Amino acid sequence: MPHALDRIRVGSAPDSWGVWFPDDPQQVPWERFLDEVAEAGYDWIELGPYGYLPTDPARLTEEVARRGLKVSAGTVFTGLHRGPAVWDETWAHVGQVAALTQAMGARHLVVIPSFWRDDKTAEILEPPELTAEQWAHLTKGMERLGHEVRERYGLDIVVHPHADTHIDTEEHVERFLDSTDSELVNLCLDTGHYAYCGGDSVKLIETYGERIGYLHLKQVDPDILADVVAGGVPFGPAVRRGVMCEPPSGVPELGPVLEAAQRLGVELFAIVEQDMYPCEPDKPLPIAVRTRRFLRSCGA
Known part of the structure; x- marks a missing residue:
């Protein structure tokens, strides 16, 4: 029998139901997502793209509560490497999501950096490497965001390394962590994205245990990933090829990841996020049921 991973709180997210947009x-209707995520045996969910789930806190509270669900986090997208000029626009988006996240009793805001390559069209939007000045904007901007979000909403930000963004590879993730204050900024480690980018x-x-504030659980298919890397395929088309696969058929092995997280000695959310946009509406539920069963077999 596996050891009980009693510090790991398992949940799922709209992403595992093929939801990428408000x-x-x-995409499946939000009511179906809530019904099925509860049916699959998960207690925790994320809000997903702002506007997919109801944004009225009273209504959303009622909808999640009657299905026995709780909210672990909201998600925001940012382009803070562009400097102070984008702050007001960024904060308008963050404030909306943070207010709903706080109202739902959650404590985390997942922050995803902006894409340098369009995940639908594959158009190159910016260079994949930041200049020193852009790195400074990114790190200082994230620290400011962490401070403001905590002061105004009582939430902790966790920055999500993501394929086709400027925080992706081991080198970039370590540079980001080494350049930011752990009191203000920590990490949402997405096991699939990190493996996708070679980490x-x-x-x-x-190595950076004190900076791991949140987990997203997913796996990549190594054979499809090899083709994606060899062909320079953007993230969106790679997902359509099935690069993010159902556990436990891909990498990394999730058992050792969860055991390493348990050893940190802190309570951590581990939210399943199997990127599947777009997907047939009947596909997510059976996968979610099997994935929950697999995670229980790991002790989570």
């Missing part, structure tokens, strides 16, 4: 005809999640947890 409104999209290819080792267990090593990161063991």
Whole structure:
């Protein structure tokens, strides 16, 4: 029998139901997502793209409560490497999401950096490497965001390294962590994105344990990933090829990741996020049921 991972709180997210946008005809209705995530055996959910779930706190509270669910985090997208000129626009978006996240009793805000390559069209929007000045804007901007979000909403920000953004590879993630204040900024380690970009999640947890504030659980198919890397395929088309796969068929092994996280001695959310946009509406639930069963077999 596996050891009980009693510090790990497992949940899932709209992403595992093929939801990437607030409104999209290819996505399942939000009511179906809530029904099915509860049916699959998860207690915790994320808000997903702002506007997918109801944004009225009273209504959303009622909808999640009657299904026995609780909210672990909201998600925001930022382009803070562009400097102070984008602060007001960024804060308008962050404030909306943070207010709803706070109202739902959650404590975390997942912050995703902006893409340098369009995940739908594959258009190159910016160079994949930041200049020294842009790195300074990014790190100082994230520290400011962490401070403001905590002061105004009582939330902790966790920055999500993500494929096709400027915080992706081991080198970039370590540079970001070494350049930011742990009191203000910590990490949402997404095991799939980190593996997609060549990183080792267990090593990161063991090296930067005090900076791991949140987990997203997913795996990549190594064979599809090899083709994606060889062909320079952008993230969106890579997802459509099935690069993010159902556990436990891909990498990294999630058991050792969860055990390393348990050893940190702090309570951590571990939210399943199997990127599947777009997908057939009947596909997510059976996968979610099997994934929950697999995670229980790991002790979570």
